[in-house]
Amino acid sequence: MNDVEETIDQERRRFVGAAAGATTALVAPGVFLHTVATATPRSEAVTSAVRWGMLVDTTKCADGCTACVTACEVENGLTLQSKPEGQSEAMWEQQRSVWIRKVKLQDDVTGRITNLPLFCQHCEYPPCVDVCPTGASFKRADGIVLVDRHTCIGCRYCMMACPYKARSFIHEMVEEKLTRTPRGKGCVESCTFCVHRLDYGDISTACADACAVDGHGAIVFGDLKDPDSELNQALRARRSRQIRADLELNTGVRYAGI
Amino acid sequence: MKRIIYREWRIDPARYWGLLAILVAIIGVGAAAALYMEHTGHWVTGMTNSVVWGTPHIFAVFLVITASGVLNVATIGTVFGKGAYKPLGRLSGLLAVALLMGGLLVLVLDLGRPERLLVAMTHYNFRSIFAWNIFLYTGFMAIAIGYLWTMAERKGNRFMKPVGTLAMIWRLALTTGTGSIFGFLVAREAYDAAILAPMFVLMSFAYGLAAFLLVLMFTFAQEERPLGEKMLVKLARLLGVFVAGILYFTVIYHLTKVYGAKHYDFVSWVLRDGGAYTALFWFGWVLVGGLLPLGILYHPVLGKTRGWVATACAMVIVGGLAAMGVVIIGSQAYPMPMFPGHTILESGYFDGVQGQAAPYSPSLPEVLLGVGGVAVGLLITAVGVRVLQFLPESLADEIVDPHTQVRAQPA
Numbered sequence: 001m002n003d004v005e006e007t008i009d010q011e012r013r014r015f016v017g018a019a020a021g022a023t024t025a026l027v028a029p030g031v032f033l034h035t036v037a038t039a040t041p042r043s044e045a046v047t048s049a050v051r052w053g054m055l056v057d058t059t060k061c062a063d064g065c066t067a068c069v070t071a072c073e074v075e076n077g078l079t080l081q082s083k084p085e086g087q088s089e090a091m092w093e094q095q096r097s098v099w100i101r102k103v104k105l106q107d108d109v110t111g112r113i114t115n116l117p118l119f120c121q122h123c124e125y126p127p128c129v130d131v132c133p134t135g136a137s138f139k140r141a142d143g144i145v146l147v148d149r150h151t152c153i154g155c156r157y158c159m160m161a162c163p164y165k166a167r168s169f170i171h172e173m174v175e176e177k178l179t180r181t182p183r184g185k186g187c188v189e190s191c192t193f194c195v196h197r198l199d200y201g202d203i204s205t206a207c208a209d210a211c212a213v214d215g216h217g218a219i220v221f222g223d224l225k226d227p228d229s230e231l232n233q234a235l236r237a238r239r240s241r242q243i244r245a246d247l248e249l250n251t252g253v254r255y256a257g258i
Numbered sequence: 259m260k261r262i263i264y265r266e267w268r269i270d271p272a273r274y275w276g277l278l279a280i281l282v283a284i285i286g287v288g289a290a291a292a293l294y295m296e297h298t299g300h301w302v303t304g305m306t307n308s309v310v311w312g313t314p315h316i317f318a319v320f321l322v323i324t325a326s327g328v329l330n331v332a333t334i335g336t337v338f339g340k341g342a343y344k345p346l347g348r349l350s351g352l353l354a355v356a357l358l359m360g361g362l363l364v365l366v367l368d369l370g371r372p373e374r375l376l377v378a379m380t381h382y383n384f385r386s387i388f389a390w391n392i393f394l395y396t397g398f399m400a401i402a403i404g405y406l407w408t409m410a411e412r413k414g415n416r417f418m419k420p421v422g423t424l425a426m427i428w429r430l431a432l433t434t435g436t437g438s439i440f441g442f443l444v445a446r447e448a449y450d451a452a453i454l455a456p457m458f459v460l461m462s463f464a465y466g467l468a469a470f471l472l473v474l475m476f477t478f479a480q481e482e483r484p485l486g487e488k489m490l491v492k493l494a495r496l497l498g499v500f501v502a503g504i505l506y507f508t509v510i511y512h513l514t515k516v517y518g519a520k521h522y523d524f525v526s527w528v529l530r531d532g533g534a535y536t537a538l539f540w541f542g543w544v545l546v547g548g549l550l551p552l553g554i555l556y557h558p559v560l561g562k563t564r565g566w567v568a569t570a571c572a573m574v575i576v577g578g579l580a581a582m583g584v585v586i587i588g589s590q591a592y593p594m595p596m597f598p599g600h601t602i603l604e605s606g607y608f609d610g611v612q613g614q615a616a617p618y619s620p621s622l623p624e625v626l627l628g629v630g631g632v633a634v635g636l637l638i639t640a641v642g643v644r645v646l647q648f649l650p651e652s653l654a655d656e657i658v659d660p661h662t663q664v665r666a667q668p669a
Contacts, residue, residue, distance in 0.1 A: 066606070069606060084299070087301055091301070091306070092301075093608075094306035094307060094308060094608060094616075094617070095300075095301050095305075095306050095307060098307070098606065098607045101605060101606030101607035101609075102604070102605070102606045103602060103604070103605045103606070103609055104602070104603045104604040104605070105597050105600040105602055105603065106600060106601045106603050107599065107600055108599050109599065113603070114600075118596075118607075118609070127444060127445060129385075130383075130385045130386065131387070131388060131443075132383055132386055132388075133378060133382070133383060133386045133388035133389040133392065134377055134378055134381040134382070134383060135381050135382070135383040136381075150377075151374075151381050152370070152371065152374075153369050153370065153371050153372075153374045153375070153378050154369045154370015154371045154374075155369055155370070155388065156310040156311060156370070157386070157388050157439075159307070159310040160311065160445075160446070160590070161443050161445055163444065163445035163594060164594075164596065165307070165308070165594060165596075165607070165609065167307070168307050169300065169310060169370060170299070170370070171300040171305075171306075172298075172299040172301045173298070173299055185299045185370070186296075186299065186300075186369070186370025187370055187371065188370070243596055243597070244445075244595075244596060247444055247445075
């Protein structure tokens, strides 16, 4: 009789223990995530008090160096893309998503060679935002041009409109992706100025960091509205221009030395 | 003009069901192609991040502007009071709605996320000409159906002229809007030209009339309904005027481009160095779609021969598809002018290295989807003329006097 009671007691204890464990396991991540979510500036709306921008000093951009490209691809999960089985290398190169690329130019008259990275220019008046039928292509108050992947219908009109060929369409099934850069077949995407860093208070981008680490320091990222920012100081010190300035898009990315 | 009697298309059931079976089979293959592309993703198409709109868009845009142009026939009858065109109004309305359905279907099925059509219908950005077009297309369909009702229902007859006028203005807006999808894109050298809008209007007139004539001649011939020579020649000559209009706009479009030195490279690429696109332009757009049909339609003998008129219509349509190919794909293949005065030596993402155009070759599923859209338009038309009274019993010269004008009633 006693034995039976003891067995029952033990089972109850085990059950209560397991239930408590399961509850903790179920609730804890939520509590943790909630803490994370409320503890960071991410819960605050972005304002137009800042405008994120960049200066690329092409005289410091090294020929053959692709540090910025590699860093961007790792940071934004672009390396996780895989060529669909049966697709040729040549076609895949044209279809995979690319956020930043290196371009090498030669002046037709002087023969001068220039190297530069090219990516979304985060225009003040972005043509991609104008043409998007659903408003999925949008500009944040802080000047970052993004694609809302919930409302993008994959019409690619923004890609037709972008003067910098900065956008990519996801042509294939996505097997793997990073939480910070969700990606899905049939939507359009482009450089986000590493918005996932900015929203957690880290004022940097993967490309600028990589360029600095490599000792070139050709990319300066910062707030265009802050007169004391490193970016503004660099912009004051060097003459810079916008690519396709004729379109008067007031790009957030400026280039020096071209 | 004698009273026009409309009658259902009563061809032999075996032939009719055979025709439907063929159309359904083409639609089935097109639907399978669309499913395949959506299931696997667009990597199975020839489209890339450089050429983002491909063969489906050639068919879709062609069908949309053709639909708008088909309704021109009804407009001439009701709005401009040309009595000879009145008996053609019903078929014109039906074919317009049918082709638009086909075109829109192709457009929607090529989206990266077609299942989000509801998003497109609930989220609008009115700065986008695309958003406007969603209303222009659906509105056109509603107005054209209303227009058909005013033509077919005696109670509605008195609304025919106002509804017809609205339909005319609406479809001019629609074609202008479609041309503006391209014309208002400042990024690409081939676009950024408002003249594309009126050029699309002219194209719609020609392609629409060519498609209308082919359907009219086919349905009449199958049932041996009389189609008078005067009527045929009248329509054929009108087609000639529209085709000449396209050629005129083509010249002006290129002249506009060469007016500024910065576009010399683009114009010489299309006209001389563009390889397949140059061939499409000269042989497709200009020769097959323009000069040859013009020669046939105005020829004293050939212009009155049914077979030749039908050939000319088919040529206009083939030329139209070629023109869409040049306007839609050629313009994307040509590199964007990001660095004027510079040659791109290397690029990590195909920015026109040494001025090279982006490659594109249409894949089979894309073509099948496009052809499927055409079949959808024809199927709706075939069912429509069979079950309802769309086709006039006779268009013989003694029944329809092409010189009759419907005089405006004095107020």
